Amino acid sequence: MLDICLKKKQGNFTVDTAFAVYGSGVTALFGHSGAGKTSVISMIAGLDRPDTGHITVNDHCVFDREKGIDIPPEKRRFAYVFQEGRLFPHLSVRSNLTYGMKRIHPRDRYIEFDQAVELLSIGHLLKRYPANLSGGEKQRVAIGRALLSSPVMLLMDEPLASLDTARKTEVLxxxxxxxxxxxxxILYVSHAVDEILYLASTVILLSQGKSIAAGSVEEVLSQSDLRYTGFCTDTCSTRPYS
Amino acid sequence: MEIFTLTSAEWAALRLSLWISGWAVIGSLVPGVLLAALLARKQFPGKSLVDGVVHLPLVLPPVVTGYMLLLLMGRRGMVGGPLYELTGFSFAFNWKGAALASAIMAFPLLVRAVRLSIESVDQGLEQAARTLGANPADVFFTITLPLIFPGILTGIILAFARSLSEFGATITFVSNIPGETRTLPLALYTLTQVPDGEAGAMRLCIISVIVAFMALVTSEVLARRMERRMKG
Structure with missing residues (x-):
């Protein structure tokens, strides 16, 4: 269960969002650029502090203004895959992958190094440095690094946005x-309908900092008012990945 | 080649210079990096004052810095007096004082170089490390510090070269004592004040140029090598 209520004023923009969704599989946080998706996800990660609200993931509260709970990001165990990868340039791919893994007690690990490397097909990259990776390889390594920290939730902020279509089909x-x-x-931030159709089971629709709809993909994306808000003009016509 | 043979006094001045500059850099490294981190990342009241004080030796006449050191850290100075009485340790008229004077003169260069490199670190990388379970101290040592290493290296070499060339503050604070505080520039100055010192002065002059040049080249080469490694 993902129970989130956030309020934060940032200059002229206010994030004021509340949603509760069944917290398994891929939940998409969907909205235009500038809808506040990244603000929401970075508050969930603990990189940004909401003015008020609470964040509870699977009955585990990581933030509650009223109760004075604010767990620092390193203790939340929400691994974060950033849009631009953010691999550590001074570390090899192998050391990048093990960075989070080494910081977690073996008892809490649910994925082995070899398992993740095989899943993401990055075994041939281990000795390289991030500067020598292609965009798609970087994102796969970034996903591996996040996964190997055995997170309780995986936050992904448009992990495919910087990739061309071919690379997208490689990573998706x-x-x-x-x-x-x-x-x-997985909480997956995106403004691309095709990615969400392919991945997500639940969608939260965000507009101007507010969550205006939440539910199953079919429910939310078939709502006719979406067309009026312009969500399904270009993106729906592109062919979904198969 | 008599003219290129260093006299024992000249050797002593060279050795002393390297020794004093080495200690000046070693002593100012940790405070310099911490202060640079503070100035680059934190906002606090009095920040511009701290920044100003650090940079003061860069714009003050070195003699003024030396004289202030004498007043503060001399054996009867405001800090130096109690320090001597409590611990028996003194900076007055010995090589430690020369190292202190060099360190203070070189400090702004060290802090500037490190600060610039800290400001150029992508804080997004540090955030990424936090979400992977690293606390702020862990992030500093495993992400920030390795990333700013080229900047620290540049700072070290600039500070070392500046220490080697230190003259005014040293001669004012700890005087010109052979074998104790007579560094290369002081020895050179002394030689220019005696009738047949030209040959010696020329030798020390050449050595100064060579040492300074070597420091700059080394820093350049190391920085390039580091950069290449960072970029793969």
């Missing part, structure tokens, strides 16, 4: 396999 199936093979819930 890996993300789908993640949620299928491990029970880790």
């Amino acid at each position: 199936p890996f993300i789908a396999r993640l949620s299928a093979e491990f029970a880790v819930p």
